[in-house]
Amino acid sequence: MRRARTAGMAGVTGAVLALSFHAPATAAEQAGPSASAVANSRLSSGVASVQWTSCPTYSDEVIRGLGVTEDKVAAFRSLMKRLECGTVSIPLNHHDSDGREIDIAVTRLAATDEAHRLGAIAVLPGGPGNSGYLDPVLRAALRNEEMAGLNERYDIIGLDPRGVGYSTKVACEPGPRGPDKPGPLTKESARKIYDAQVAANQKCANSDPAFLGQLTTDNVAKDLDLVRAALGERKLNLLGFSWGTSLGMAYRSLFPEHTGRAFLDSVAPPWTDLVRHIEGSAEAAESNFGRMAAWLARRNETYGLGATARQVREQVAKLVTDYDKSPTTYTDLQRPIDGSAVADLAKRNSTEWPRAGKALAELRTATGTTAPPTVKEMFSGGQMMGEPVPGAPEMMNMTMNWAVACNEDSSRPDFTTAWRAYQQLVKRHPATGRSWGPPVMCPGWPLPVQEPTVKRGSGSLVLAGHVYEFMSAYDWTLQTRRAVGGTVYTVADDVHVSTTRVPECAADVAKYFETGRIDSGCAGSATPN
Template sequence: MTGRAALAVIVAGAGLAAPVAGTPAAAAAAARAPAAIAWQPCRSYSEEALRRMVPPDRLDRFKEVLARLECGTVSVPLDYERPQGRQITVALTRLKAVDQAHRLGSLAMNPGGPGGSGYLMPVQLLTMNDDAGLNQRYDLIGFDPRGVGYSTKLNCPPPDGDPGPRPAGPETEESARRRYDIESRANAACGRSDPAFLGELTTANVARDLDRIRSGLRDQKLNFVGVSWGTWLGVVYRSQFPANVGRMFLDSVAIPRFSVVAFQDGRAAAAERNARRMAAWIAERHDRYGFGTTPQQVRDAIIALRADYDANPRRFTDLDMPLDGAIVAVSATQDAPVWPLAGQVLAELRDATGPTAPPTVKEVIGDPEPPSEPPADLPEQGNRTMNRAAFCNEDPSRLGFDAAWAAFQKRLADNPMTGRADDFSAGCAGWPLPVQPVRLRPGGGSLVLSGHRYETPSPYEWTLQTQAIVGGKVYTVDDDVHGSVLREPACAADLLSFFDTGRIDGGCAGVPVPEGDGQPAAKTLSRPATGFTF
């Protein structure tokens, strides 16, 4: 908010004068006017789209909840500094509380991103759980942030140029420079394609949109649950609208002082720490995996295996690409539920003699079936342009190649087990729009910050750093699984109790570490997310 607009708000609030049409005071008053939600019939989805959205055993439940859904849009200013200028729409949904007689209010939710769709999140949440849970006494509110899904959005064109396949082995400075040039040109072209719109894709504006939703719902206070980037949205909303917050639960808390460098460095260090936990788990199962009987022996063996695959990439006749140290590093980054599979892959990579790939290795990295064309009515799950704009509009680093390359090399050196799991990226280099940093402040309402002690995407220290800035209660989840609270019954019960009573204890066990060393339950390895997605 500019100084003039802020002054207009103060004057109007004091009742000193009625705003005159066309003045800054009038614009500020227009922005504060109660929002109107245009309720409309919800979309229907084809059977093919429904099958893409939900497992077969949950399809009937999904349809049952979907039939209760209410859908609407709210008109919001593209630029809140010009509230009477261009308007855009934000799409939202509502599942009314089952027990309306004891309703506690509206509870909005966001799944992360930035750029993730939350439009059907209430339906997805209730589909995962057979009881009404949060929906018993709360209206559940989903929405697509500006730039996503059914809200006003823009899709930038794909990058112009192709760096070609990365050579086997460690990234070379030459190939990294080609990638940097293509990515930075793509960032520049995207940002210039519609700067008026893309410059307004910020967390602060999504928070303002969220408060317009609250206003349209006629709630004095809004309750909120956010996961991953949704936690960043939550603390920004609470900073901007402290008087409008009821109860807020934020799971897997995002970095509170954002830059791409700090973001990448924090995640890389967390991945290496968690890999040491996996090394200890493998050491306890030396008879099965054969990497050593102490965590240090296992760690040394994995580092040596990664270095050997980088120096001597393996080529198998039934795989269409060579395997280098990246596959070793990716295996070492896995969350605890995937450790049996990762341990099996690492052992097979060590013992492989060819000419064909070992069975588990082939299973997890072999050529998947090409994806079929999605049905036209399948909702957008995430928008890459919104993801890029929201991050880059708030990133103060925007490194040149030499600095980006040096930071990448340092991460590799500091994280010898897992550093190779991440590719080199130009980050926000070339993004042409002004930096719009966000500063957090303590807010109102009741805040719970849920941090996972060992996870990689949102390292636990980010939870503590956020608490030091904005306050709130830390709820510690003793696992390494990003955003697991809503999926783990004991943790979800604590979350429900918090929204019902306002009280919560200090944490939960989370997703357990596998006890046995039998056949792996998981079938795929998860690769670190590209870009900056939380």
Template sequence: MTTTQAMNPSPARGRPARRRRLVAGITGLASVWGCLIASSPAVAVEEARPRIDWQECPVYSDEVLLARGITENRLPEARAVLERLECGEIDVPLDYEDPHGEQVSVAVTRLPAENQERRLGSLAVNPGGPGGSGFLMPFDLVMRNEASARLDDRYDLIGFDPRGVGYSTTPDCGRPGRGPAAPGPLTETAAREMYDDAAAWNQACGQTDPDFVGALTTENIARDLDRVRRALGERKLSFFGVSWGTRLGVVYRGLFPRGVDRMFLDSVVLPGITWDETSEARAAATERNFARFAEWLAARNAGYGLGTTADEVAATVQDLVRSYDQAPHLYTDIGVYGDGALVARMATRDSREWDRAGQALAELLSTVGAPDGPAPPAVRELAGAGGRAPQVPPGAPEPFNSATQQAIGCNGDPERPAFEETWAAYQERLAENPVTGRSGIFSAGCAGWPLPAQEGELNASRGSLVLSGHRWETAAPYEWTPMTRALVGGRVYTVGDDVHGSALRTEDCAEDVVGYFETGRIDRGCTGSPVP
């Protein structure tokens, strides 16, 4: 922390559903501006600049930093970056239609520009989700690679936990109940049980604290971000967002067009797309990208033995899916069942993992019908987590809030599907994507969500905007990028890989991104993560 700021003791952080009112602040204003408040209180308070309460940053152990991908030899460098990080929180209205009513807290960080003499402004960053924590994202970007670190040369990097996440006010819903399905093909009976459990959780979460849970929307988070901009004293704010962070950026730009300087949105999510439409588009993109993987494997048949043509490889994988669905077996050392879904997941890895995924498929081919026992090496490496979220070390920031993800998604999605249409859509995806369809999950979406959909208004503006789409990506299919451009404007930047949100992870793309924020200029694309 810098010593020029008046610091307050750090309060307890991350309390569930914590609320505050700005009574003390309003009382203070009244004592100073008594006559003005008495004659026109709404105008005086409305025009008051929001304030960030800067505090001491949390202290993180080596274990926390190592879990964020910092190697031991870089721990001193990481500590030096954290010494520069400034942490605070800002009060924002629970309901922006009642701006002086109940308030919630949003946690904010700032990593000041290294070159203050040539400083260009503040650059807010968001990692996506929805529900992802951005509190330490400025630190992560500086530590990622040399090109990414240059963002901090001339910009103050602004991280924040959106309302509902991490150190900000969070909902008290718990995690959605999504237990693992039984091995083998999903039956209609099991799917109905999963649907009923998910719908019941949705209903319970929405009713836990409907005022707060109903206020978890992309539009409200965009308004929170603009209060951060005003509190920082910035006339305009630049923005970098990934995945759902692109939706946040589009909404922010539409609501506050005069408050945006430069905006780069990576792995663009189509605004307004529903849960079912998202699942359909992702399933099709996954099958499409497997065709590339199959060609790659066929060209290396001597090493993997899966087929000499892409069609042969596809047929081999389909046969494996059927074989393992007919006779699933337990990998006793990792507690994971080998079934058709596991086979399909091996076939859907992005190109960074094609070598290990090819080895895993070869291992699965050579062990069809094997009894329960330890997993082969590549299968163990890729499936060892069993689909579970990684363990978060004690004292680490909450990386993701799944309840907030569900709330933001369902508050913006008007669909509340019945079981029959959900099951029919799942069966259709399996039929249309015969190789990789089993990698997808059956989901009830927003069934049972008790709160009304709040569909925000989408506005285009003339401000500087770059929409970055990845040619072969599956989580944010490429076609969403030009479709978004047709809605909101901007220019398309194409990354020639299949890796979600990789624009700042590879040197050639990161150089372009940094150059854009420094000059406002950028070309039409980059190579991205190379195919092995």
């Protein structure tokens, strides 16, 4: 039995969590918000009750800051009137149901065609640490016609994972920002960064180990199963992005009987080793620069970086070396331009090749005290570098990102290992290697390693891999298929999680959730002319 809707109540709200078994709705739940539903955090049956709340309201400035274009602000507001929002108290430690509790924030956009409803799709955000609270609106209903169509026959479910946004969270002081001066990273500077990171890791983890030690992919997957039960769903279908693919794999591994169709875009590897992760991403980034170099060479009259891909490669590698020898500080740019900045431009995906190529060309001949226009445009930072807009939701929690990554990192290298890995990386990748730092995020993290659960399953699963991207290297998609099964959907672009943004690909995603069938792949984001 499904719970009765409350969509007629303007500004109200959603459902949240329960135990990991299907339970029929109580009369109080069917009636919608009530004093008893809010007051009682647990029902006598052991099922957590939903605390219904009004959805947040946002100013136009905040809405635009969420990436909503001016022509879609009114549609966003209309969808927010349909969105249901709620929280529930659940155990912080799933092995201690009577211990400390935390709140999880969940949203639901109910299917518009209730008579032909197929179920619920949970949108699994990236990160770790990204908010998914507004994903039913931003990633589904508002994205394009193809994705909006999913909401006709599916409820779209969003959530802020534990540690993020409107859910219970904690904050640690950030670790070291990077080198204390521009130019090539020296062993002495790297050692200072390493030691400072070790100290920051120990300070953070020891500030609230009971909470931070429970920030893992598996625990978020267990939270998600409580969401499923609270919503009265026998199964959840999954739409995961980036780290959300790890969450989807964990959920499917832990709760195969509760998993319906799953589409995972820009697939994470089936292992957790940050040294190996950086090495794989770096190799893919340098390889994709070969495509960029060939593209720039065909437009040498515009960019002047070389008439062949080899010449472009040599020119960019020379720029990396030259700007490391003589870093430039511009009066109107906070970031000094050194070899790492040049390498960052060489690492951009194809949607940014025209601007990145223009910035590289500007750096070849730059003079003066102010940054060339395209260089300034690409390194100014924008709104994310300033103070947050009042009333804006938290879209990324760096403490959660930090804790999950380090709780699950199986490498945690000593300094000698990290420094050697960095030196080899820079040597192997002359164009893009300087954009990476040493793999020193998790050394000294004092909490035990808790790798996510990864098991082979027989349920419906599509793994979307992007042939040329580096944030989720295509080979990781193939490794994941060997580990967990499923079908590979190949996207012929280099753009992270682009599948649902490109109408052709989004149509395939919608068809998959409606029919269980999907084509072998799509072109993805178009390479610029």
